[in-house]
Amino acid sequence: MNTTMQKRISPRLRLFLTVACAPILLAGCADDLLVPDYNNPSLEELQNPTPAIIAAAATGMLVGMRDEYDDRNGYISLLGIIGRESYNFDGADPRLITEMLEGQLNPSSPAFGGNLWIDRYRNIRHATMTLEGLEKVAAFSNAQKEATRGYLKTLQAHELLLVVNTRDVNGVALDFSRAPTATPARLSTRAEGLTRVSQLLDEARTHLQAGGAAFPFPLSSGFAGFNTPATFLRFNRALKARVEVYRGQYAAALTALGESFLTVDATQLNLGVFHVFTTGAGDDVNELFDPRPAPDILAHPSIVTDADRRTNGALDLRVQRKIRTVTSRTVSFITTDKGFAIYGGLNASIPIIRNEELILLRAEANIGLGNNAAALTDINFIRTNSGGLAALTQASQATLTELLKQKRYSLLFEGHRWIDVRRYNRLTDLPLDRSNHTRNSAFPIPEAECLAREREAPCSVTSGA
Numbered sequence: 001m002n003t004t005m006q007k008r009i010s011p012r013l014r015l016f017l018t019v020a021c022a023p024i025l026l027a028g029c030a031d032d033l034l035v036p037d038y039n040n041p042s043l044e045e046l047q048n049p050t051p052a053i054i055a056a057a058a059t060g061m062l063v064g065m066r067d068e069y070d071d072r073n074g075y076i077s078l079l080g081i082i083g084r085e086s087y088n089f090d091g092a093d094p095r096l097i098t099e100m101l102e103g104q105l106n107p108s109s110p111a112f113g114g115n116l117w118i119d120r121y122r123n124i125r126h127a128t129m130t131l132e133g134l135e136k137v138a139a140f141s142n143a144q145k146e147a148t149r150g151y152l153k154t155l156q157a158h159e160l161l162l163v164v165n166t167r168d169v170n171g172v173a174l175d176f177s178r179a180p181t182a183t184p185a186r187l188s189t190r191a192e193g194l195t196r197v198s199q200l201l202d203e204a205r206t207h208l209q210a211g212g213a214a215f216p217f218p219l220s221s222g223f224a225g226f227n228t229p230a231t232f233l234r235f236n237r238a239l240k241a242r243v244e245v246y247r248g249q250y251a252a253a254l255t256a257l258g259e260s261f262l263t264v265d266a267t268q269l270n271l272g273v274f275h276v277f278t279t280g281a282g283d284d285v286n287e288l289f290d291p292r293p294a295p296d297i298l299a300h301p302s303i304v305t306d307a308d309r310r311t312n313g314a315l316d317l318r319v320q321r322k323i324r325t326v327t328s329r330t331v332s333f334i335t336t337d338k339g340f341a342i343y344g345g346l347n348a349s350i351p352i353i354r355n356e357e358l359i360l361l362r363a364e365a366n367i368g369l370g371n372n373a374a375a376l377t378d379i380n381f382i383r384t385n386s387g388g389l390a391a392l393t394q395a396s397q398a399t400l401t402e403l404l405k406q407k408r409y410s411l412l413f414e415g416h417r418w419i420d421v422r423r424y425n426r427l428t429d430l431p432l433d434r435s436n437h438t439r440n441s442a443f444p445i446p447e448a449e450c451l452a453r454e455r456e457a458p459c460s461v462t463s464g465a
Contacts, residue, residue, distance in 0.1 A: 049133040051140055055217035057130040058148055061155045062220050063284075064123035066275050070287050070350055072297065073111050075162060076415050077288065082440050083418030084430040085303065086340070089331045090296040097332045101437050107444035114446035116166045120159045121173070127156040128176040140216060147211030147229045153204035154236045157197045158352070161243060164193040165419050168442040171459070184452045187445065187459065194247050201240045208233040222274035222349060226261070234261040235273050238353045245361050246423060250368035253361060262358040264378075266385040272354035278347050285346035288413075290339070294327035299338035299413075302431050307409065310388050317388035318409040334433050342413050356386060356410050364403050372398040382406050400424060 049057075068074045072088060073096075080086035081100045088096040095112050099105060105113030131152055134145055156176075163172050171187030174196050178185060188196075211229030219227040226235045238260040244253035261271060277286040290297050303323060307316045314320070321341065328337035343350065351357075363378035376398035380391040387409060392398070404424070408417050421429050427439045450459040 047133070047136075049137060051137055051216065054130060054134055054137055054140070054148065057126065057133070058151060058215075058217045059219070061123060061127060061130075061152065062222075062275075064119065064126055065155065065159065066277070066284055067119040067123070068116055069275060070277065070284070072287050073115060074287070075116055075166075076350065076413060077297065078112065078115065079166075079415045079418050080413050083421070084300050085413050085417055086300060087298045087331075087334065087336065088296055089298060089329055091331070094332075097334070100440075101334075101433070102332075103438065105440050105443055107450060108447040110446070113444050114448075116443060117163065117446050117449070120163050121176075123159045124156050124176050127152040127159075141212070143210065143212030144216040146207045147215050148217075150204040150207030150209075150211055150229060150236070151215060151232060153200045153207065154232070154239065157200035157204065157243075158239055160193065160200070161197045161239070164190055164197065165415075166443040167445065168422065170442050170445050184449070187453070187456060191247075194243055197243050198240065198247065198249075201236055201243065204236055205233060205240075208236060220276050222276040222352070225271075226273055234259065235353070238262075238272075238358055241358065241361050241365075242353065245364050245368075246419075248368065250365040253365040254369075257358060257362050257365070260358055261355060262362065263355060264359065264381060265355075266381075269356040269359075269386055270354055272357075273352045274349035275352060276347075276349050286343050286348045286350065288340070288343045288350070289346050289348055292326075294329055295339050297340065298326070298329065298336050299323050299340050300431070301336050301338055303409075303412065304338060306405075308387070308389050308405075311390055314388075316409055318386055318412065322409075322412050340413055351414055356382065357407075357416075360403065360407050360410060363398070363406075364400075367398060367400055367403055372396065375403070379403060379406055382410055386410055404429075 070076060072090065077086065077088060078100065081088060081096070082105075088100075090096060093111070095106075095109065099109060099112050107114050109115070131149060134140070134148055137145070140148070160172065160174075168190050171189060172193040173185040174188045174192065175185035208229045213230075214228055215232075219232075223232070223235070226232050237256045241253045241256035241260055244250070244256055263271065277284050279285055288297060304315065304319060307319045309315060310317070324339050324341045325337055326339035328335060342348075359378050359382060363375040363382075366372070366375035366378070372395040376392060376395050379398055379402060383389040383406065384391055387406075392402070404420055404426070407420055411417070418430075421427055422441060427441055430439050432439070445459045450456075453459055
């Protein structure tokens with residue numbers, strides 16, 4: 001979030017993040033609901049909001065989206081560890097090895113197995129309350145309301161997709177509107193969760209199309225080029241393409257890609273939407289940045305050993321750009337001398353979705369439809385322009401294995417590999433460093449959620465592979 005935006009939203013943001021809890025995350029937010037915030041607007045003001053309150057809440061969604069994302073035990077880091085992209089050798093917490101690599105994820109461990117739940121649902125509930133309050137703001141035009149609805153539902157869909165990504169077969173809660181004293185929402189299946197994400201994105205599309213020329217609030221610099229209803233819609237369609245590929249709805253994915261910002265341009269591979277961080281007072285820094293010669297966050301050595309070579313014998317350009325050699329470290333009999341060069345500063349952005357992914361999603365959809373010649377064109381574009389590799393020559397080489405390899409290196413340490421191999425029942429592709437290590441297939445439902453639901457099925461831990 002840029003400093004200007006941080007200053008604009010800070011007077012009201014904490015109110016929305018505090019009251020946005022619901023029985024979806026019953027135990028995790030009880031204290032927040034009981035403690036008043038004497039420095040911010042009251043709940044009565046929220047029930048009768050002004051345009052400024054709605055605008056602050058809408059912009060606050062972007063702050064909430066970053067929570068538990070860049071943290072050293074956040075979304076990118078934890079999915080990197082279980083997806084065998086990264087390690088965290090922070091000696092202060094052995095669970096980074098014992099739980100994340102050696103054992104099953106623990107639902108009673110709020111920093112690890114029980115993580116990546118509360119903040120996502122807090123932001124989802126935040127959007128729901130803002131949507132409800134929006135209906136009471138007479139000062140907004142119909143177009144401004146429609147633009148705001150489309151924006152909120154798009155971001156709500158993104159947050160829900162992150163929950164589906166982590167919990168998979170263990171289930172997700174889809175009722176976001178319950179009162180704090182109501183019975184917790186039931187747990188729905190992965191398929192139901194993905195369907196709801198897709199529906200939210202389509203609802204948002206309809207709203208955005210009626211949203212006029214501008215949003216009635218600012219967006220962060222991470223949305224540069226996507227900060228009007230019309231251009232934001234292209235971001236919405238990019239997310240729609242990702243979720244339709246996840247659902248195996250490949251024709252729908254191609255349709256969405258045609259309405260997204262996909263462009264076959266070697267200079268535009270990094271075009272997209274990003275979480276932004278700054279070192280400004282009161283803002284967040286990117287915690288994945290670790291410039292030390294012996295950092296805690298390290299890269300799995302298989303990234304280098306599995307990489308293809310260029311015609312001159314040099315490594316894939318993506319490895320050269322994204323991996324650096326660091327002081328060798330050994331923890332719990334695991335050794336690596338590889339670190340990351342992806343996030344180059346405390347203010348480095350983290351992608352939400354980029355053009356490079358869209359090109360590979362199109363290849364993936366075409367493979368799913370049997371259009372291997374079309375898939376090969378996109379795979380070769382990425383191989384040659386992003387990796388500096390030789391082009392493949394035959395359509396039969398446009399295999400799922402090749403596609404997943406290109407995604408591995410193009411989207412390295414952006415939170416994708418574990419999800420991609422799991423979707424195709426290829427968790428065994430992930431290397432085990434030691435015989436006592438395991439491959440976790442899903443994060444468990446947090447223990448507090450299970451207790452609140454009296455251990456409703458499928459409130460259980462999924463075994464590792």
